[in-house]
Amino acid sequence: MKILVCISNVPDTTTKVKFIDNSRTLDTVGVQWVINPWDELALTRALELKDDPANGIQQVAVAHVGLVSAEPTIRKALAIGADEAFRVNSYAKDAFFVAAQLSEVIKTNPFDIILCGIESSDYNGSSVGGMLSEFLGINSVSAVSSIKIENGKSLIHREIDGGKEILTIPSPYVAIVQKGIAKEPRIAAMRGIMMARTKPIKVSEPVDIDSLTEVIHFELPKPRTACKFVDPENPKQLIELLQNEAKII
Amino acid sequence: MSVLVFTENWDGKFKKLSFELISYATKLAEMLNTKSIALSIGEVEKSELEKLGKYGAHKIISIINKNLDILDNQVYSQLIADIAQKEEVTVIVLANNNVGKALAPRLSVRLKAGLGAGVTKLPVNIDPFVVYKKVYSGNAFAEVRIKSEIKILTIAQNSFDLIETYNHAEIVNTEVFVADGQVKTQMLEVQKQTGKILLTDAEIVVSGGRGMKTPDNWGPLIEMASLLGAATACSRPVSDEGWRPHEEHTGQTGKIISPNLYFAIGISGATQHLAGVSSSKVIVAINTDKDAPIFEAANYGIVGDAIKVLPKLVDAIKELKGK
Incomplete structure (x- = not known):
């Protein structure tokens, strides 16, 4: 079996975002780029599954739609342990465009399990995984917090309100994964970093497809009104404020 | 033309979330000079379905089919897309929750409809169609233009107030055929806590x-x-x-x-x-x-x-x- 993890290249989550070009474009000066946190957890789980020979995973690959500037992030995924990488050489216009490009990669390089993080920390769209499955005409499971393989079958936990469902679904499928899928992201060891240098990144050109959406304007959140402080010896005052001023309890 | 709302029930009852969606869709339908339609899948009593009308739905399509008891993303998105086409829907509204996030992107591809995910208020403009949403995990907001003819929106929970409209909603019980072999997602077990206030529902x-x-x-x-x-x-x-x-x-x-x-x-x-x-x-x-x-x-x-x-x-x- 082969697993593909789709990865997004995003600003480090502690970045103080700023915009340029009339608030239409992210100011990338000084931005640290990282693997989207959910994708990193997905990759970690894929590698954990490969570690156990009983699961019969021969290969873990990653795929990314982006320009050559994203290669350090792709190399990081290879250093963590992915065997090879695919990069579609294009600016990521929108989720629909990205999913369409990824589906082209998968049509020529089939995988049994495709993992996508539930959202990217930049556009928070929760879109690419579901779109990709529809482009491929295969099934998908979202809100996945655990994947195990038993006798070649996938056992999947899907989070629902107040609990979870334990499901199975035939391959190939797309799993859209979230918290719980892996405990901590795997960190690249020196050996992995050395080996990543020689692992292949297969670059392809994008197919011609229009995006369906575009960001026309960014804005920063309005600052909250200054915090009103209450005497720690008299929390009753807080309750009165919540009741009479905020009118919320 | 119409605005279609995908509602979810839990053991036959709707949550506030579904009423938020209907309120939103009804306001949006007014902006577009059209009407809102609610889609309900699963066994829900008539009196409960009528509540959807209270928040402005003009029509309630109710579907009961045992093969829809489990959420199979492929089966569900095909079904919703079919209904959307039959009803000549221009906007589909879902919740930005686990189920909405599972279905909306599939519908987007199936209908070639741009997706506005996690929108927090009514569109800021109708023509061109521009929605407002949180980006960079709340560190910024964005106005996103949806260029396609059909649009799909997922609405952030608790971002839109309930509006009571009291439309006399017509309830249309609709039969659908879902072949047994079509449902590929197989449920082995459900683990559910009861009686606890859910974090995502809590005020x-x-x-x-x-x-x-x-x-x-x-x-x-x-x-x-x-x-x-x-x-x-x-x-x-x-x-x-x-x-x-x-x-x-x-x-x-x-x-x-x-x-x-x-x-x-x-x-x-x-x-x-x-x-x-x-x-x-x-x-x-x-x-x-x-x-x-x-x-x-x-x-x-x-x-x-x-x-x-x-x-x-x-x-x-x-x-x-x-x-």
Whole structure:
């Protein structure tokens, strides 16, 4: 079996975002780029599954739609342990465009399990995984917090309100994964970093497809009104404020 | 033309979330000079279905089919897309929750319809169609233009107020055929807690962080939550340490919530935590460090030791509730 993890290249989550070009474009000066946190957890789980020979995973690959500037992030995924990488050489216009490009990669390089993080920390769209499955005409499971393989079958936990469902679904499928899928992201060891240098990144050109959406304007959140402080010896005052001023309890 | 709303019921009952969606769709339909249609899948009593009309649905399509008891993303998205085409729908509205996130992207591809995910208010413009949403995990907002003829929107929970309209909704029971072999997702087991206020539904959330010092100190926090009818939550270090269950972790990689009132108790307010709670309408912070970033996000604050402040706070709430 082969697993593909789709990865997004995003600003480090502690970045103080700023915009340029009339608030239409992210100011990338000084931005640290990282693997989207959910994708990193997905990759970690894929590698954990490969570690156990009983699961019969021969290969873990990653795929990314982006320009050559994203290669350090792709190399990081290879250093963590992915065997090879695919990069579609294009600016990521929108989720629909990205999913369409990824589906082209998968049509020529089939995988049994495709993992996508539930959202990217930049556009928070929760879109690419579901779109990709529809482009491929295969099934998908979202809100996945655990994947195990038993006798070649996938056992999947899907989070629902107040609990979870334990499901199975035939391959190939797309799993859209979230918290719980892996405990901590795997960190690249020196050996992995050395080996990543020689692992292949297969670059392809994008197919011609229009995006369906575009960001026309960014804005920063309005600052909250200054915090009103209450005497720690008299929390009753807080309750009165919540009741009479905020009118919320 | 119409606006289609995908509603979800839990054991035959709708939650406030579905009414938010209908209220939103009805307002949007007014802007587009059209009407809203609600889609209900599963066994729901007539009196419950009629509630959808109360928030403005003109028509309620009710589908009952045993092969739809399990959410199979492929089967569901095909079904919704078919209905959307039959009803000549221009906008489909879903919740930005687990189910909405599972279906909306598939519908987007199937109908070649641009997706506005996690929108927080009515479109800022209709022609061109521009929606407003949170990006960079709450560190910014964006206006996104949807260029396609059909649009799909997922609406952030608790971002739109209920509006009662009392339309006389017509309930249309619709038969659909789903072949047994079509449903590929197979359910082995369901594990569900009952009787607990769900974090994503709660209007008030009481959340504890490392400032609670040990897992044994949670008693007053839980008591406070139960007095307020609130759900309990925690920060990531607390769930990582196993002091509280993982379902309670709120923050960027945990649950993203937007209650009316959020208590951050002994939580310093790292960016990743704020990403999960910054949409709360009112934030109250209790922390020993007056320079903690949580106070920049908070509306009300107490600089003090959570362990000492909590019992006094519980007493004050008891006094309030006793009145």
